[in-house]
Amino acid sequence: MxxxxxxxxxxxxxxxxxxxxxxxxxxxxxxxxxxxxxxxxxxxxxxxxxxxxxYPLRRAAVSRTVPVRRYHADEPVPVTVRIDLPWPIPLAALTVVGEERKRVGAIVAWPFRRRLSCTWPLQLPRGRHQLETVILEVGDPFGWVNKTASFPAPCTVIVYPRYIEWPFEAVHEWFANGKAARPISLHRDMAVAAGAREYVPGDKMSWVHWKVSARRQELMTKEFDEQRNDGWIVVLDGASSPVFEELVTLAASVSKALLDQGVPAGLLFAGKKRSFLAPRRHDEQWTSILLELAEVNGEGKDPLVRTLAEETNWRSAAGCVIVTSALSISLLQQLRAIASKRHVVLYIVSREWSHEQQSWADGLRRNGVYVSRIDPQMLQPVQQGGGNG
The missing domain is CATH 1.10.287 (Helix Hairpins)
Known part of the structure; x- marks a missing residue:
């Protein structure tokens, strides 16, 4: 060929x-x-x-650059291609094409310089994209002869998920209704000693149980109940779903709302490939969450229930926000167990809401779970995430 x-x-x-x-x-x-x-x-x-x-078109030197900044899904990505031509002769038309998006590029007519540059916007979906090849095509004015050459011009572009401005008042509203309404604790709870065990090198001296140590004539360390902190976990369901992009948008929006108010936020992706970010409140956490959400894929099969049952890294969090598109009996049982120990918020992104699902949601609310169904249209960004935000 x-x-x-x-x-x-x-x-x-x-x-x-x-x-x-x-x-x-x-x-x-x-x-x-x-x-x-x-x-x-x-x-x-x-x-x-x-x-x-x-014309020795293959002797041309081609490079591609993308300005360093944060790009979000469906946001135009400006791609600049710089070309050093071998001969300083005018070409009737020089077509520059990015192979990764067929026929997306620019046309430079009658360039009289050897060094050229052209820029065009590239629409990319969420994810990590590796741009590989740039194609140059030259021809005569009547199109009798056309010459094409491809050049390696690798460039990596990370497209982050979209997000919308999620009001922090909604976070407080999570616990404003229902029998199990409880105030949001934004301060670390003191751990309560539940017992004592033998001292192990590496234990903190502040954990030594002096009364038991004096009674048993050996160093004993306090054993604590599950230590609770003020961190929150956003749990994203990684099951295959027609509204998976909307789920990612909602997870990003809620994470940003928590971080903007100084609440430590983490991320748990319950997908085919599980990932976890511990709750933190520093500025780099938002970037870490965006990067994680940029590369997740909804390819799992019912992974949320297994993840909630097996995951232990986030059990010390004060609460969790679960983002999913389906409600099932097995998920109901897991949520009831979790709600007895911490705040639980359940967002269900779905276009349809049956009477059975409404009954399940009412039962969860009676168990202290904040449940809300969100139409996917509500997650179409009015103010799309972009720039350095």
Whole structure:
């Protein structure tokens, strides 16, 4: 295929030579102004086509750059391609194409400089994208001869998820209703000693249980109940779903609302490949959450229930926000167990809401779980995440 592509312009030029020979023969045998005018009018275009054939396009140097900033889904990504041409001759049209998006590029007409640059916007979905190749194409004004060459120009672009401004008042509203309404604790609770065990090197001296140590004549360390902190975990369901992008948008929006108010926020992705970010409140946490959400994929099969049952890293969190698109009996049982120990918020992104699901949601609310169904249309960003936000 490569040899055919490289030899195609030679076949086109051979056809032009036959046309030139026919015009010359016609002028020689016919004579007169008209016949010679036709021949001499064709001659410069034929010579230019020959110049395109012998033009060493593969000796061009091509590089691609993308400005360093944060890009979000469906936001135009400005791609700049710089080209150093081998010969300083004007080209009728130089087409620059990014192979990763067929026929997306720019056309530079009659460039008289060897060094050129062109920029075009590239629409990319959420995720990590590796741009590999740039294609250059040159031709004559009539399109008789076209020459194409591809150049490696690797460039990595990370497209982060969209997010909307999620009001922090909604966080307080989570616990404003229901029997189990409780105030949000934004301060670390003191751990309560539940027993004592033998001292192990590495235990803090503040954990030594002095009364029991004096009674048993050996160092004993306090054993604590599950230590609770003020961190929150946003749990994203990684099951296959037609509204998975909306789930990612909601997870990003809630995470940002928590961090903006100084609440330590973490992320647990319950997918085919599980990932966890511990709750933190520093500025880098928002970037870490965005990066994690940029690369998640909804490919799992019912992974949320297994993750809630098996995951232990986040059990000390003060609460969790679970983002999913489906409600099931097995999930109900897990949520009831979790709600007895910590704050639980359940967001269900779904276009439909049956009477059975409504009954399940009412039962969860009676167990202290804040449940809310969100229509996917509500997650279409009014103010789309962009810039450095």
């Amino acid at each position: 490569k040899m055919k592509r490289n030899g195609r312009h030679w076949f086109a030029f051979a056809g032009l030579l036959l046309l030139a020979a026919a015009l010359f023969s016609y002028a020689m045998f016919q004579g007169g102004f008209v016949s010679w005018f036709l021949f001499y009018s064709f001659l410069p275009f034929g010579l230019y086509a020959f110049l395109i054939v012998v």
